[in-house]
Amino acid sequence: MIHPVWTQIAWTLLWAGFLGLQFILSAAEDVKDVQHSPVLHKQKREWRYNILLAFEELPPQNLPQQIGQLLNTRAGTNTQFKISGEGVDGVNDLFAVNKAGEIFVMATLDREKKSSYKLKAHLVDTITKQPLDDDIEFTVKVQDVNDHAPVFSETYTGSIRERSRQGAAVLTVRATDADDPTSPNGNVTYKLLNGIQYFSIHSTTGEITVQDNKLDRETQSQYILTVQASDLPGSPGGLSTTTIVTININDINDNMATFKKGFFSFKVRENEGPQFTVGTLPVEDRDEKQNKKPTFIVQNFNDIFYVEPDDQSDGALKLRKNLDYETSSTYSFKVEVREDNVAQPPDNQGSMLTTVQVYITVIDVDKPPVFSKAEYTFDVLEGPIRNKVIGSVSARDPDRTNYRIK
Known part of the structure; x- marks a missing residue:
């Protein structure tokens, strides 16, 4: 199976033959219609161009790759096109131009490291080494290919009360994609791979909400969800990654004692x-x-x-x-x-x-006997004692058994 990156590149390379029209040195005099030349023109002779496009991640076997064509009415046997600027240092040049004015990408580019290059085009006399026209600046824009999957920087933990209403927010996840954020390559969408009967996720914001008010802590107190982030939404060849989201269900008083x-x-x-x-x-x-x-x-x-x-x-x-x-x-x-x-x-x-x-x-507990009075007082006459009984005390057993008292 052909990798989707190379499929995308292959289709785009069909346009390479037309790139020569994007960078033209015209000999026409007094040209006024220059709307498609967004940067620079001059009255007698003008450079007309659009930004040149070069794909990133071209494999070495597909290099060099032509991305544009320089034309000039002064070009001839004793002239030479040259380029200078970013990526052209004379040692490990990223870009090159031949005698015919064809501009080439010489090495694999990485848009995530550098997305565009500012260059200048020159036309010089090979004998006198003098320029035959004003230099012109142009830009090589590196076209993105889907070579990075979305990345989650963390796992997530959140909580929500049981019996929460439908639509109640739990937390928001976020994945980043190093590809061009203005293209589908860097457009991230989200999807829940499980727990969809209890939770839902917004496909673009990553916000997780309660799907239905059926959350019951006494039935299940924690949910482990798997969230998938994918790029190239709706198109084949997208890349994806997953993260784990732990949701704890907080208790409320919903059970009667x-x-x-x-x-x-x-x-x-x-x-x-x-x-x-x-x-x-x-x-x-x-x-x-x-x-x-x-x-x-x-x-x-x-x-x-x-x-x-x-x-x-x-x-x-x-x-x-x-x-x-x-x-x-x-x-x-x-x-x-x-x-x-x-x-x-x-x-x-x-x-x-x-x-x-x-x-x-x-x-029943055996309680001690209880006297009828707390204190008894008896009077005794002095002198010989005729009656040895001087008085009496009484007590009773408060228990139901009513034992005899000694």
Whole structure:
């Protein structure tokens, strides 16, 4: 298969035979029509020319390559055309002209290093070495071929909130192409090679946007996209390159906190004090920790029990005051979980368990006997003691067992 660069060159070389018309030394007198000569003319005799074109990257076997023709009515047996200027130093000349005035490219050019050359044309007498006409400047413009692929200077990382609207911008990628930016060779377009159901990319600006508001961090928290940059858009023979784009999905509060089961049962000793944690009511919330904000409501007995979120945002069931086994040995109540500011509808709608039944069993603790009074006072008469009993104290067992007191 012929490389597209050489295909492009081959078609262009068909025009080489016409380049001699681009650089003419006319002998006509008083010529006034010089619109196609953009730089210089004179009244008696004029140089007419367009910019000479030379392709870059010509292989050595195709050199030298003719790019133009000098003509002058004074040219003859004892005259010689010469050129000077950029790329003509007498040692490693890039350009040369023969006795017939044919201008040649002598070496491979690189437009990305130098895109044009300023030269002068001379006609001299080979005997006297004197010029036969004024010198004229002309330009050799190096024509671009598609010899550079687009280049990404980096890989990219961006982020976007889950549930973002369609069209929300994520980030912009950019590739550069060393070829002529004014030609299709340097015209870069972009394409996503994967993830097109979630993201899209603008073909010319490289901006990546959300394709649909289906982003769900709990389903997929990161996307690795491959972006392709290509030149020669819409034409065969284009060159391309790729880069990796990592997109992280940021969490929002779009899952309602729910209990993991419908009932919980705990045992607690009656001698535990306020703020004691009776047990934990685990909840399920797929959001990240900073977006888990449940609140808990105890229905009935909220003067004795309360629930607050712990470090894991589960419900910590705690005591407001001491329990008394002899007053009540069991408790049964419901606890509700709520969460405000959840995106609607929540992702877990239809599977939410927001109320649970809680059973509490109070464990009896053997308490010490209790005297009927804190202090007893007895009076005894002085003198001989006839009755050895001077008084009595009483105590009782506060436990339900009501053991005898010694």
